[in-house]
Structure formats: C-alpha cells, structure tokens
Amino acid sequence: MSARVLSGKELAASIRSEATGQAAGLAAAGTPAKLAVVVATADESSAWYVRSIARAAEKSGIVCEIVDLGAEADPALIRDRLASLSADDTVHGIILQTPLPQGARLEDLAGAIAFEKDVDGANPLSLGRLAAGLPAFAPATAEAVVAILDHHGIDLAGRHVAVVGRSTVVGKPAAHLLLDRNATVTVCHSRTRDLAAVTSAADVVVAAVGRAGLITAEHVRPGAVVVDVGTNPTEDGGLVGDVDAVAVADSAGALTPVPGGVGPVTTALLLRHTVHAADRARTR
Ligand code: NAP
Numbered sequence: 001m002s003a004r005v006l007s008g009k010e011l012a013a014s015i016r017s018e019a020t021g022q023a024a025g026l027a028a029a030g031t032p033a034k035l036a037v038v039v040a041t042a043d044e045s046s047a048w049y050v051r052s053i054a055r056a057a058e059k060s061g062i063v064c065e066i067v068d069l070g071a072e073a074d075p076a077l078i079r080d081r082l083a084s085l086s087a088d089d090t091v092h093g094i095i096l097q098t099p100l101p102q103g104a105r106l107e108d109l110a111g112a113i114a115f116e117k118d119v120d121g122a123n124p125l126s127l128g129r130l131a132a133g134l135p136a137f138a139p140a141t142a143e144a145v146v147a148i149l150d151h152h153g154i155d156l157a158g159r160h161v162a163v164v165g166r167s168t169v170v171g172k173p174a175a176h177l178l179l180d181r182n183a184t185v186t187v188c189h190s191r192t193r194d195l196a197a198v199t200s201a202a203d204v205v206v207a208a209v210g211r212a213g214l215i216t217a218e219h220v221r222p223g224a225v226v227v228d229v230g231t232n233p234t235e236d237g238g239l240v241g242d243v244d245a246v247a248v249a250d251s252a253g254a255l256t257p258v259p260g261g262v263g264p265v266t267t268a269l270l271l272r273h274t275v276h277a278a279d280r281a282r283t284r
Contacts, residue, residue, distance in 0.1 A: 003226070003252040004152075008144070011151040012264035016060055019271040023061035026278050033278035034063040035093040035119070035270070036085045040073040040101050045233045050097055056267045062274055065091075075104040079112045086114035092281055093119035093274035098169070107168060116280065119273035127168060131176050137273045142173035144265035145206055145227050146181060148256060154204070154225055157182040162199040164188045164215070164242070165208035170229055174206055195219065207242035215243040223253040229262050 023033050035057050037050050050066060057064035067085070069077060078096070085091050094117045098106055110122035118126045121139040129136035149156060161183040165171035175185045188198055199205045199219040207215045208229035220226055230242030241258030248255060256262055 003249045004254040006148055006152045006154075006225075006227070006254050006256045006261065008148050008151075008256065008261045008263065008265040011148060012268040015147075015265070015268035015272050016056065019062070019268070019275045020060040022275040022279065023271075026275065026282065027061060029282065031278060031282045032061075032063055033093075033275050034065065034091050035095070035274045036065045036067055036091050037095045037097055038067045038069065038078065038081055038085070039097045040069045040071060040078055040104065041097065041099050042071040043099055045231065046097055046099065049231075053095070053267055053270060057271060057274070060271050062271055071101060073101055073104075075101075075109060078104060078109050082109065082112035086112065086117060089281070091117065092278035093117055093270070095120045095270065096122060117277055119270055119277055121173060122169070127173060130173055133180060137277075138177060139169050139173045140266045140269040140273065141170050141208075141229060141262060142177055143269050144262045145170075145174045145208075145229065146177045147269065148227065148262060148265050149204070149225070152254065154254070156204070158184070159203040160184045160186070160201065161204040161206060162186045162188060162202035163206045163208065164192075164195065164199065165206075165210075165229070167208065170208040171206075174208065174229075178206075200224075209242045211242055212240045213242070213244040215248065217244075217247045217251055220248050220252050222251045224251075226252045226255045227262065228256050228258050231258065231263060 026033050054064040085094050094113045113123050115125050119137050121137045126136040161178050163175050166187050166189045175187050178185045196218045200221045204225045206227045212232040228241035228243040232240050239259050
C-alpha cells in the first residue's frame with residue numbers, strides 16, 4: 001500500500017485567489033490591505049519563510065512591509081515597534097517572526113500586537129479566546145492542519161488525534177482546534193514516555209516538532225493519516241519534515257508532503273486573515 005498524498009497546493013491556491021479578490025475590493029475602496037512582518041533574527045530558514053510570505057502577499061495585492069530590527073534587537077525595541085504598528089491605521093495585520101533574540105520570548109512580546117491585527121494568533125488574548133471557543137485569529141499553521149484535513153475530506157469527529165509538539169505557535173492551538181472538531185486529542189512532547197506507543201494508537205498523527213525523521217513506521221499504525229508540520233532545512237538547501245516519509249509511506253493511509261503540504265496553506269491563511277482584518281477595520 002502507498003499513502004495518499006495530501007497536497008496543500010490546491011487548497012492554498014483557492015484561499016489565495018479568494019484573498020486576491022477581497023484585496024482588490026479593499027484597494028478599490030481606498031484601503032489597501034497591509035501586512036507588517038517584524039523580524040529580529042539572522043536565521044536563514046526564517047528569512048526564506050518571510051520572503052515567501054512577502055512574495056505571496058504582493059501577488060495577492062496585499063502590501064507587505066518587512067520590519068527588520070536586526071538579530072541583536074532588544075525586547076523593548078521589539079515591543080515598541082509592535083505597539084507603533086498596532087497604532088498605525090494603514091497596517092491591518094502584524095506578524096512577529098521567530099526565532100527571537102536571546103532573552104526575548106514570543107509569549108511576552110506578542111501582547112503588544114493589537115488583538116484585531118493579530119493575524120497569526122500570537123497574542124495571549126487570541127490564544128485564550130481560541131481555547132475558550134471565542135472568535136479570534138488562530139495561529140495560521142495550526143489552522144492549516146485542520147484546513148488540509150477538511151480539504152481532503154478527512155473526518156475528525158470522534159477520531160483519536162496525537163499531536164506531537166506543544167508549542168504555543170503550533171501544537172497547543174492545533175490541539176484546541178482539533179478538540180473543537182470533536183476529535184479525541186492527545187498532546188505529546190519531549191517528556192512523553194514511549195512516543196511510538198502513543199502515536200501508533202492514533203487515527204491521525206500531527207507532527208510539529210522540528211526534527212527530521214522523528215516519526216518513523218513504528219509511530220504510525222497501518223492506515224493512519226499523518227500531517228507533517230515540520231520544516232527542517234537540509235544540507236543541500238532543501239526542506240524535509242518531521243516524518244520519515246519513505247518509511248511511513250507503505251503503512252500510512254495518507255500523508256502531507258514537505259514541501260507542498262501545510263506550508264503553502266499556512267501562508268495562504270495569513271493572507272486571508274489579513275484581508276479579513278482590513279475589511280473589519282474599514283467597516284469599524
Ligand atoms: P518548538 O517551539 O521548538 O516546539 C517543538 C515541540 O516539539 C516542543 O513542544 C517539544 O517538546 C517537542 N519535542 C521536541 N523533541 C521531541 C521529541 N523527541 N519527541 C516528542 N516531542 C518533542 O517548534 P514549533 O515552533 O512548534 O515548530 C515545530 C515545527 O513546525 C518546526 O519544524 C517548524 O519549523 C515547523 N513550522 C512549520 C510551519 C509551516 O508553515 N509549515 C509553521 C511554523 C512552524 P517540549 O515542549 O517538551 O520541549
């Protein structure tokens with residue numbers, strides 16, 4: 001048996017096309033949608049990701065400003081910049097890119113992102129509302145996990161999903177979104193005992209760790225669905241996920257590819273969130 005490939009490209013294209021139409025309407029109404037990405041790192045894979053967001057935004061008619069504060073930026077400077085962008089009426093969406101400089105934590109700084117502009121759901125207020133089942137922008141990657149499963153017709157109600165990783169950016173919000181869809185969710189992390197025993201009992205495995213090849217055939221029961229969120233740069237300039245796709249392909253029922261799975265859907269959702277934020281700002 002060979003696992004069905006759950007591509008994110010088609011879904012991403014349709015979300016981007018919808019965002020492009022909405023962005024054109026906003027521009028025609030005199031309020032072009034604008035996304036600001038605050039960067040304070042020299043990390044190469046982060047730079048690649050930010051460039052891909054900027055390219056996608058521009059293609060969709062969304063203005064994208066990269067605010068590069070440098071890898072040595074002080075947390076106070078980052079917080080001030082987030083506050084000034086939050087107060088700027090021409091900016092509708094704000095992302096604080098990770099990794100951050102030593103001593104700066106996303107959880108501490110993201111509170112300075114205005115809730116209504118928090119298009120990557122990083123402000124603890126957004127995360128708290130998400131956990132409470134109230135409207136808020138979800139972190140785009142976590143939302144992409146559910147969106148890609150929906151797109152491919154994979155039902156979540158009553159199914160056992162093992163999420164590997166408990167970050168506030170991916171693992172925890174993904175667990176909340178999956179619970180909202182009536183999945184039975186187990187969250188695993190670096191202290192989980194016998195990871196393979198836990199994940200191989202699940203119908204769906206979501207890998208969000210950042211370790212190439214962590215999830216192997218022993219972690220996946222035959223026929224299970226595997227969502228690979230990991231993005232690990234390879235020495236030859238490529239990208240691989242957390243899942244050993246070759247080892248898992250024979251037994252898994254379906255698998256998201258890396259690249260071309262969760263990544264493009266994440267970027268497209270950031271654009272969707274930005275045009276929604278711009279639209280709400282216009283009608284407020
Ligand atoms: P992170 O903050 O470093 O969190 C990693 C999580 O994995 C932690 O909860 C950690 O557990 C857990 N972990 C580490 N080693 C483990 C092990 N051996 N077994 C089980 N769990 C383990 O990373 P993140 O920001 O969530 O990102 C995760 C991955 O997703 C990365 O590869 C990142 O590049 C990728 N990502 C992709 C997208 C996209 O659009 N495709 C977007 C964002 C992130 P502890 O909590 O115990 O330390």
